[in-house]
Amino acid sequence: MYYMEKVLFLSVLLAFSLFPHIMSIPFDERDLESDEKLWDLYERWQRHHAVSRDRNEKHKRFSVFKENAKFIHEYNKKGKSYKLALNKFGDLTKEEFKGSYASSWVEEHKMFLLS
Incomplete structure (x- = not known):
């Protein structure tokens, strides 16, 4: 199951990276x-x-944002075939992202994983 969650997490990140001009800022x-x-x-x-x-939260999040950027x-x-971008999740840790967004996405799409 861990493998599937990891694949889904990376898939979600990839999906968000496909539209950087809309969902991110250039830097x-x-x-x-x-x-x-x-x-x-x-x-x-x-x-x-x-x-x-x-x-206080802004300074904490800035530290995370710096590392992500x-x-x-x-x-x-x-020079990989795709690029990462600063999207709306830019100041979340990987754990926060997975806990808040990826896990709910996995739950909603489990039926596709099992087929």
Whole structure:
């Protein structure tokens, strides 16, 4: 079952990466040069996705966002056949994403997995 959940999680991520111009914001290496530039990117991301956080939560989420942005940038530098993007899940950890979104998607689509 773990294998199927992993495949589904990656499939969901891939599906969200197919529409980066609609669901994400563009960024490049210059946006990652300093915490100040990353903060600007984070605020731009929040505006794009209409995300609002209180001060404490915003700082906690910024740390997660930084790691995700750096991971996405490093992955995309590898020149794979698809690209990752900063979508609306950009300040969630993998565990939070799986717990909130992927697991409900898996439950709703189990009948397709069993056939």
